[in-house]
Amino acid sequence: MTPNAVTMLGAGLSGALMAIYLARLGVEVTVYERRPDSRKVDMDAGRSINLALADRGIHALRQAEAYDAVAPLLIPMRGRMLHAVDGTLTFVQYGQRPHEVIYSVSRPGLTRALLDHAQRRYGIAPRFLQAARGLDFESDRLVMLDEVSGDSYTRPLAPLIAADGAGSVVRRAMTGQLGVQVVEDLLDYGYKELTLPAAPGGAHQIEREALHVWPRGGFMLIALPNLDGSFTVTLFLALKGGPDSFAALHSRTDVEAFFARHFPDVVPRMPALAREFLEHPIGRMGTVYTDQWSANGRAVLLGDAAHAIVPFHGQGMNACFEDCRELDRLLRATGDWTAAFEQFTALRKPNTDAIAAMALENFTEMRDTVREPKFLLRKELSFELERRHPGRFIPRYSMVMFHHEIPYAVARERGEIQAGILASLTEHVDSIASISPDRMDAVVREHLEPLAQEFRAAR
Numbered sequence: 001m002t003p004n005a006v007t008m009l010g011a012g013l014s015g016a017l018m019a020i021y022l023a024r025l026g027v028e029v030t031v032y033e034r035r036p037d038s039r040k041v042d043m044d045a046g047r048s049i050n051l052a053l054a055d056r057g058i059h060a061l062r063q064a065e066a067y068d069a070v071a072p073l074l075i076p077m078r079g080r081m082l083h084a085v086d087g088t089l090t091f092v093q094y095g096q097r098p099h100e101v102i103y104s105v106s107r108p109g110l111t112r113a114l115l116d117h118a119q120r121r122y123g124i125a126p127r128f129l130q131a132a133r134g135l136d137f138e139s140d141r142l143v144m145l146d147e148v149s150g151d152s153y154t155r156p157l158a159p160l161i162a163a164d165g166a167g168s169v170v171r172r173a174m175t176g177q178l179g180v181q182v183v184e185d186l187l188d189y190g191y192k193e194l195t196l197p198a199a200p201g202g203a204h205q206i207e208r209e210a211l212h213v214w215p216r217g218g219f220m221l222i223a224l225p226n227l228d229g230s231f232t233v234t235l236f237l238a239l240k241g242g243p244d245s246f247a248a249l250h251s252r253t254d255v256e257a258f259f260a261r262h263f264p265d266v267v268p269r270m271p272a273l274a275r276e277f278l279e280h281p282i283g284r285m286g287t288v289y290t291d292q293w294s295a296n297g298r299a300v301l302l303g304d305a306a307h308a309i310v311p312f313h314g315q316g317m318n319a320c321f322e323d324c325r326e327l328d329r330l331l332r333a334t335g336d337w338t339a340a341f342e343q344f345t346a347l348r349k350p351n352t353d354a355i356a357a358m359a360l361e362n363f364t365e366m367r368d369t370v371r372e373p374k375f376l377l378r379k380e381l382s383f384e385l386e387r388r389h390p391g392r393f394i395p396r397y398s399m400v401m402f403h404h405e406i407p408y409a410v411a412r413e414r415g416e417i418q419a420g421i422l423a424s425l426t427e428h429v430d431s432i433a434s435i436s437p438d439r440m441d442a443v444v445r446e447h448l449e450p451l452a453q454e455f456r457a458a459r
């Protein structure tokens, strides 16, 4: 591959994994990262401390032979544990096969494991505290700032892979200088991260192998387990508008009353709740749609820099890792930076648009639809149809989370047809025993084609 050297911007999740893929290709990678080395400085308090890792992310890690480095960090989550206001618990499993689970993983832990692996196996040593300030496509220069000395300097693009996250400097330069169209769609909801500490002795206070959800209609609380026995708890709430919004929660009394009203089962388990709430920042979420990710073979956007999405399907990082795998495949297939960058946009954009839409849809499901009796009925029916029609009916959640071989766009398209099938079969019944198997089979066969062979995995 010519040139045989590349500049990577950002040593976050996308940058760290892509650097590993590139090193395996024999490409010399120079990584610049604005922040300090997370292996030496703890910086992530209050900012999405843990993440759900699923099949797509795991597959990409395996392909880069990096999975073993992160496996010890993973806690399986077999389903959602729904918490009603009266404390009633309902467990809804994610899949119906033993391997159909997702994993909670610490964001800083995962980043550190990837950076360690990159350094130990391939000698990649990112240059920390080096921030890109701008980019000039005409002179082919990246303008950098050394955050330690305060000195500015330039680097040739040569080419550049921009993994600099949702606020990407490179994307902004592409918009300003190349006319790339970008839509940044911010939600009018925010999130706040809190802690449910371990019990004395280090045990988890609530079920360890579940993603806990307190769905409350317009808003929700979720909790993901950590290895030290704690849970990271996240409140998703409207920024303003009425008593159930961040704007209404100013004081310790406001916060305590809000949690006591909506989440009474968890309050006694979170002694630092009010203090953390008042100290931690409100995070913003949004979707970034970019119509062109490649800048004439000189630069390409990767991960959130190209397509940040809202977190409600737990797929942002998984989609980023899938990006890395696909870009690696294209570089191997074409042996040419320009061709690979161009094909990368064409191949990935329909899929990242699809997961962006599904992530937004899942917000309604998690905070609202899961409370409806028909939700559980449809979930049960979708497992039954999967058993009766393997290779044809796969629940949409399973296609997204457990089937990396099915592109997001295909999952979305088939998911819509399947939603119609589930709605029609459950319209006038309240148990699947009331639906005749013949009717189930007839409706599925009439509306849903078998999955194309190319999207079936040998499992």
Ligand SMILES: Cc1cc2nc3c(=O)[nH]c(=O)nc-3n(C[C@H](O)[C@H](O)[C@H](O)COP(=O)(O)OP(=O)(O)OC[C@H]3O[C@@H](n4cnc5c(N)ncnc54)[C@H](O)[C@@H]3O)c2cc1C
Residues within 6 Å of the ligand: 009, 010, 011, 012, 013, 014, 015, 032, 033, 034, 035, 048, 050, 051, 052, 053, 130, 131, 132, 133, 163, 164, 165, 166, 168, 169, 191, 283, 285, 302, 303, 304, 305, 311, 313, 314, 315, 316, 317, 318, 319, 320
């Ligand atoms: C609340 C929340 C929960 C989430 N939960 C999940 C989940 O459960 N599962 C999941 O798959 N995804 C989840 N995500 C999404 C996931 O966090 C992102 O998709 C992922 O972090 C994107 O990785 P990235 O490397 O592309 O960008 P980032 O993680 O943002 O990394 C970008 C890196 O570039 C650096 N950088 C930025 N600008 C510059 C510059 N000018 N110069 C040099 N360096 C720079 C940054 O410091 C950073 O290290 C969640 C996101 C949020 C907000």
